[in-house]
Amino acid sequence: MLDLTPDEWVAIRLSLRIAVVATVVALPFGLAIAWLLARRNFWGKSLLDGLVHLPLVLPPVVTGYLLLISFGRRGPIGAFLADTFGIVFSFRWTGAALACGVMGFPLLVRAIRLSIEAIDQRLEDAAATLGANRGWVFATVTLPLALPGVIAGMVLCFAKALGEFGATITFVSNIPGETQTISAAIYTYTNVPGGDAAAGRLVLVAIAISLLALIVSEWFARRAGTRFHGE
Amino acid sequence: MLAVDVEKRLGDFSIAAAFEAADGVTALFGASGSGKTSIVSMIAGLLTPDRGRIQFGDSVLFDGKSGVNVPAHRRDIGYVFQEGRLFPHMNVASNLDYGRRMRHRPRDPAATARVVDLLGIGHLLQRRPGALSGGERQRVAIGRALLMGPRLLLLDEPLASLDGARKREILPYLVRLRDEGGIPMIYVSHHAPELRRIATAVVLLENGRVTASGGLDVLTAATAELTAP
Numbered sequence: 001m002l003d004l005t006p007d008e009w010v011a012i013r014l015s016l017r018i019a020v021v022a023t024v025v026a027l028p029f030g031l032a033i034a035w036l037l038a039r040r041n042f043w044g045k046s047l048l049d050g051l052v053h054l055p056l057v058l059p060p061v062v063t064g065y066l067l068l069i070s071f072g073r074r075g076p077i078g079a080f081l082a083d084t085f086g087i088v089f090s091f092r093w094t095g096a097a098l099a100c101g102v103m104g105f106p107l108l109v110r111a112i113r114l115s116i117e118a119i120d121q122r123l124e125d126a127a128a129t130l131g132a133n134r135g136w137v138f139a140t141v142t143l144p145l146a147l148p149g150v151i152a153g154m155v156l157c158f159a160k161a162l163g164e165f166g167a168t169i170t171f172v173s174n175i176p177g178e179t180q181t182i183s184a185a186i187y188t189y190t191n192v193p194g195g196d197a198a199a200g201r202l203v204l205v206a207i208a209i210s211l212l213a214l215i216v217s218e219w220f221a222r223r224a225g226t227r228f229h230g231e
Numbered sequence: 232m233l234a235v236d237v238e239k240r241l242g243d244f245s246i247a248a249a250f251e252a253a254d255g256v257t258a259l260f261g262a263s264g265s266g267k268t269s270i271v272s273m274i275a276g277l278l279t280p281d282r283g284r285i286q287f288g289d290s291v292l293f294d295g296k297s298g299v300n301v302p303a304h305r306r307d308i309g310y311v312f313q314e315g316r317l318f319p320h321m322n323v324a325s326n327l328d329y330g331r332r333m334r335h336r337p338r339d340p341a342a343t344a345r346v347v348d349l350l351g352i353g354h355l356l357q358r359r360p361g362a363l364s365g366g367e368r369q370r371v372a373i374g375r376a377l378l379m380g381p382r383l384l385l386l387d388e389p390l391a392s393l394d395g396a397r398k399r400e401i402l403p404y405l406v407r408l409r410d411e412g413g414i415p416m417i418y419v420s421h422h423a424p425e426l427r428r429i430a431t432a433v434v435l436l437e438n439g440r441v442t443a444s445g446g447l448d449v450l451t452a453a454t455a456e457l458t459a460p
Binding site for chain 1: 275276277302303304305306307308309310312314316318319320329330333334375376379
């Protein structure tokens with residue numbers, strides 16, 4: 001059906017890898033911050049909340065630029081990570097994953113936080129009286145009950161990562177085979193004479209992947225939901 | 232022997248209560264809003280007193296002066312909540328087994344069978360809490376608290392959410408538990424007839440203060456006063 005060229009396949013595989021890595025790496029941080037925001041009161045909570053949501057309201061180009069000056073080769077964090085761990089972000093696919101993870105992070109945290117807030121805290125108290133320390137309460141009561149929200153958050157983060165354009169292109173540019181995702185490839189093709197057909201094919205692929213992600217998450221959420229009621 | 236002497240401010244309401252509870256079933260009796268649930272929460276470690284001391288046997292659970300405050304999960308105190316609070320994502324068997332798992336105790340099928348039999352919940356083990364009636368849910372909640380192997384059992388209005396028939400259904404189980412289990416219990420209720428069946432000692436609470444304590448006669452005096460014109 002779709003006759004994709006090798007270049008297009010490269011962009012698709014790269015996009016999927018970036019979106020999956022961004023979502024998976026963001027998840028533990030997202031869980032921790034969502035739990036903190038939902039269940040703890042501490043100094044600077046509004047500040048943390050604001051920081052987490054910043055990528056949602058800032059122009060993506062600004063987020064990308066901020067990443068560039070902090071995680072770039074000469075940026076303070078980027079230089080430190082490159083020198084001590086050999087992790088380089090600038091003009092690499094890892095940088096694209098970082099940009100996508102940062103952009104998807106507010107959506108991830110928001111969905112998880114809302115689902116944790118919806119859990120009856122008295123169930124967590126009951127678990128404590130039965131001998132569960134805070135970690136076990138989270139693992140055996142909070143997390144399983146928040147699972148539909150966690151899945152929803154992961155799908156939102158994945159979708160955002162798949163479609164991210166502005167921050168990625170500002171931070172790591174548009175290098176075929178390294179940082180050129182589906183979105184960036186479509187943008188490039190539309191700027192090339194005769195590139196419409198290739199752009200059209202990638203548009204269809206993007207629609208297919210997004211729909212599939214939605215269907216899979218719906219299925220997971222429903223399974224998690226039915227576990228609470230009856231057989 | 233449980234010794235409680237606590238103070239706690241909750242908004243406009245303040246609690247300053249001291250009492251002792253020996254083995255058997257000690258009733259915390261009083262109108263709603265007299266501070267019964269808050270006191271029980273402090274014994275369980277879910278609510279921190281402002282001042283005071285809670286001691287069970289030789290172990291100090293809370294002491295405001297020396298800063299001792301054993302966290303709820305290390306108090307070994309079973310708590311049966313008014314609304315059951317069963318975990319909706321686990322079946323009855325997993326709910327019953329939860330305390331043992333969290334406390335890393337070996338499996339004890341004989342103990343489980345004994346409690347399941349005592350409470351008559353053997354046919355419910357594979358069900359989810361969502362598929363249980365109010366009375367069944369409450370019996371499972373009692374079983375769950377018992378099977379963690381508590382040294383003290385707190386029951387906060389365990390029958391309040393049930394109608395008369397269900398109350399009569401569960402009360403005999405609790406009486407059996409008192410006579411066979413040997414675990415001291417604190418039983419919160421504002422329902423005197425229920426307490427007459429189950430309690431061996433009574434602590435009367437009014438407005439966060441202990442106004443009387445002793446045997447079942449306290450109950451008679453208090454209800455006479457409550458029903459007097």
